[in-house]
Amino acid sequence: MTRFREPCIYLASVVIALAISCASCPSIAEEQGVSATGITIGGMGALTGPTAFIGTPGRDGMMLAINEINDKGGICGRKLTLQFEHASSPAESLAAVKKLTEQDKVFVVVLASGSTGAAAAADYVRTNGIPTYNLYGSTPIIREPFAKNVFHGAIVPVEVAARDLIAMFYDDGGNPQKFGILAGTYAFPQATLTAVEAYLKEKKADYVVERFDQSARDFTSQLVSLSRQKVDSVLILGSFSEAGFAVKQAREIGMSNVRWVLDGSAVSKAIIPILGNADGLRGYFNVPYFPGQTASMREFEERLKTLIGSMPQGRPNNYDMIAYGSVFVIAQAIQATGCDLSWPKLISAWENLKDAGPTKMGGLDVTFSESYTPTDHQGNYRLGAAIVRNGEWQVYRVLDKP
């Protein structure tokens, strides 16, 4: 009996000692990133480098929304502040998230990087438990396994995007006989390609795949191969610059009567100067309207221009709008805690949000509203099907959850 009693006493004393020490230290979750006057939101994304066209709009869009919320008095009597860290490589992304969490002690982390950065930070945020908002990462690595503290906004899962991309070939009487897929060899296009191929196999559709390296500018060989195989519908999975030069060269080698559908990352105003005449190009957009399409989009463009000074070619892009909308979603989640600002309260409030977005808080209607449940942290499943008409992109219908 004594043999068992001694370890039990020892274990009990350790438990009591731990309990006393935990009771005496302040709760990190209650304090982190929150003061009597402010709430700090952390963001990370590339401000220089090849993916700066994602991270820079991420920072600018968030800043615009934060300024607007603060001008109206803030949230829970506190002003929002943004601590944004540059990160372009996976190692930098992980370091940035660690710094924001452990040194800057932000309340919420926003991943405003592409899939690569989000994938690098995935394990850390899952383990650490900090409320995390994945703005642009479509990679399954950040989505699976499910984590209670990680939320996904406007960018839909690749399986949803894949079905919507194929659906656009059938719009307006389209009748594709053979699909050609021109896919980049890097992470994001490859993730979409896997989902597209799975869907096309399920549909028993005839298709052929050609690949290209990141930042490729010569697609003649791939296009010649697609032409030889008599494809009538081509899906491009890559950036707008890659898609722009691919379509341009397709015309140069006489590939006419082909329907082109572009991945969301290629749907940008900046593709139009590459092609001159881009009419008929289709692709999905992650927000319900294209810049310039509605009064609120025009107003958004004006406000962003005032914030950043001048508008670079190709902006505002969907990353600007998504980042803007995301801050309103965070603000609404904070408000829904009843100003009891701790991580568990915020997570609980966030996963019960319904139709959250800028319009509910006096912001501009530039994004799809987002709804969450405790078992589904994907806030949005909708996409805008867009087409170029008269030299301008416009969303012609909303693609609902397939």
Added chain:
Amino acid sequence: MLVELGLVLIAGLKFGAIYALAALGLVVVHKATKTVNFAHGAFAMLGAFASFLIVVQWEWPYWTAYLLIPITIGAVAALLEFVILRPLRRADMFTVVIATVFLGIALGEAFRLTYNTELLAVPGMFAGSPFVYWGVIITQETLWVIAGALVTAVGCVIVFRYGKLGRGMRAMAASVRGAQICGYSVDQVYMVAWCLGGALAGLAGVFVAPIAGVSVELSIAVITAGFVAGVLGGFDSLKGAILGGLLLGVIESLAAAYISSAMKNCVSFFLLFFVLMWRPEGLFPEKVARRV
């Protein structure tokens, strides 16, 4: 089948002509100064950016880009040689090469910070109907790029071979001490070499802007292709640089079309290693005449 091959070859020649021009600038600087200028790609990117400013922003006639940009980029290159590389003249070769690497990176990042966008598009000089020869479609822009780049490259070879300018650089390449004894100034020849290299890079930028757009990545693409083309042809041979560029463009295109589209980039590096191991002087080295 032949039409397809024709299309692939034309595309290869188009990019090959640009590679040739890029390689030529590298070789000119190397021939005169024995330095591989890794900032060369950044000069080409600046040339492409300047063509965006002239053609798109300021809407000046296209020919002004071809006229002004080589002069401007040549002057910028000469200035950088004066400010950065001249003080390093006595340093070892490794230091000088590292300086050019970081000069290139600095120029690229300076561009990115001032113009933060993924890509700037520049329209082609010609937009008329394409020519069709035996079923092979050739656009006016493609023809212009191939012909323009090659005529410039050949013109440069003639100037270098027969002009006074070229004589000084060749003398310096043969022996710095000997050239000095013959009355050539090292400072002057080095500056002229950088100026000429910069002008060629600027011109390559103007040619490449409509077919690849303007981005920081352009500088890496140009320096990589130019370097491989230079090694293929022989790093001291101007003629070799032109042939190496064309060969690289055509082989890349053929490999992508008939082996695998994913092979396009890696084939150039296979070629590089193969030539370095099998024939390090290049495929078309300059003949060296020795008088005894």
